[in-house]
Amino acid sequence: QLLEAKASLSLAQAQHALQLQQAKAQINKMVPKKQFEQLQNTLREEQCKTQQLQESLQRQAEQTCRQLVRTQEEHEQLLQTAVEQAEGLEQSLRNAEAVLAERAAQLRDAQAQLSRNKLLIEELRGENRRFAMALQAAELKQKSMEEKNQLLEEQASALKHLIGKITPASLS
Helix, strand or coil: CHHHHHHHHHHHHHHHHHHHHHHHHHHHCCCCHHHHHHHHHHHHHHHHHHHHHHHHHHHHHHHHHHHHHHHHHHHHHHHHHHHHHHHHHHHHHHHHHHHHHHHHHHHHHHHHHHHHHHHHHHHHHHHHHHHHHHHHHHHHHHHHHHHHHHHHHHHHHHHHHHHHHHHHHHHC
16 A cells, blocks of 8 residues: 555656646746646645645555554564463473472382382291291191100109009008
């Protein structure tokens, strides 16, 4: 629109200049007064049109400038918002990475503890088997001792019985 307005203005100015030259040429040829007045009226009309075109062109230029400034401000604001969002996302990413690293360390520690616990459980199972075997051996020994004790009690009872029989006989 600006270029069209400039072209119209240039065309109007060229027409005006041409008409002015024509008017001067006609004045030089002693143009009649009526024709001279018509030319002056035409000149004034063309000057008014030229003035209107210039004002319109100026308004359009100012409006375009304001639009450009608004658009630039909007773009700058959008860019600032995008930069702030990117910074926020970067911070969130760093925080997430830190949490992830901490969790990974906790998992490694837990895995190491789990491995130690497995070894300890295996050791305890081995020890439990040894204790079970020792308990079984002790039970066998106790059973054997109880059998020997039973045998000894039977022998002691038999001896008491025998002593009981021998003592009255020896006293008499």
